[in-house]
Amino acid sequence: MDKTHFNPASIFLHWLTFCVLVAIYLSIEVAINFERGSATRDIFSQLHFYLGFTLLVITLFRLLVRALSHKPAIRPEPTPLQNKISGLVHICIYALMLLVPIAGLALLNSTGKPLSIMGMELPTLIDTNRALTATIRERHAQLGGGLLALITVHSAAALFHHYVIKDNTIIRMLPHAKNTSAQPKAEPTTNKS
Numbered sequence: 001m002d003k004t005h006f007n008p009a010s011i012f013l014h015w016l017t018f019c020v021l022v023a024i025y026l027s028i029e030v031a032i033n034f035e036r037g038s039a040t041r042d043i044f045s046q047l048h049f050y051l052g053f054t055l056l057v058i059t060l061f062r063l064l065v066r067a068l069s070h071k072p073a074i075r076p077e078p079t080p081l082q083n084k085i086s087g088l089v090h091i092c093i094y095a096l097m098l099l100v101p102i103a104g105l106a107l108l109n110s111t112g113k114p115l116s117i118m119g120m121e122l123p124t125l126i127d128t129n130r131a132l133t134a135t136i137r138e139r140h141a142q143l144g145g146g147l148l149a150l151i152t153v154h155s156a157a158a159l160f161h162h163y164v165i166k167d168n169t170i171i172r173m174l175p176h177a178k179n180t181s182a183q184p185k186a187e188p189t190t191n192k193s
Contacts, residue, residue, distance in 0.1 A: 004168065005176050007069050013062045014173055017097070020058060021151065024051045025144075049104065053117060056101035059094065072172045074161075089154055096147040103140040110136050 005011070031044035078086070105125055108115055112128035115121070126132070161169035 052101040052104045059097040093150050100143045107136045
């Protein structure tokens with residue numbers, strides 16, 4: 001077992017999560033540029049909802065994979081304070097990747113819109129309550145902004161570790177080729193003319 005990298009499932013889910021998060025933010029940024037009630041805005045709002053639900057499912061799966069997987073060590077080893085900060089940021093990111101989609105589901109529930117994915121009815125978190133809609137929308141946006149801020153911090157910290165501290169933080173999460181160091185190197189050929 002390779003102890004220098006996360007397992008392929010963890011790596012795949014990490015980068016899939018990144019792609020889904022980018023798509024979530026882009027879909028809502030596009031949607032708000034169209035008039036409320038327009039078909040285009042509705043399409044992008046619906047896409048935003050489906051992507052949010054996808055994020056929720058991926059996050060639950062990631063938590064399971066994380067609990068069952070080996071976590072490769074960072075070399076050189078970070079300080080205890082860096083480890084605590086990193087752990088706290090990761091907990092907050094995972095919590096928000098669960099809470100933001102749940103708040104989005106509650107938001108749609110509050111408007112009374114029926115929710116289904118591929119014909120499957122989703123659970124109703126709250127009854128229709130138009131009085132709560134604005135409050136839930138605001139909380140959903142605040143949580144989403146908090147998630148974006150933490151992902152920015154997470155990304156900046158990873159780059160800092162790679163380029164300044166020069167440890168293996170990023171390398172552990174990159175797809176990698178099989179170790180070929182055991183294969184003999186070919187001797188360079190020289191042209192003797």
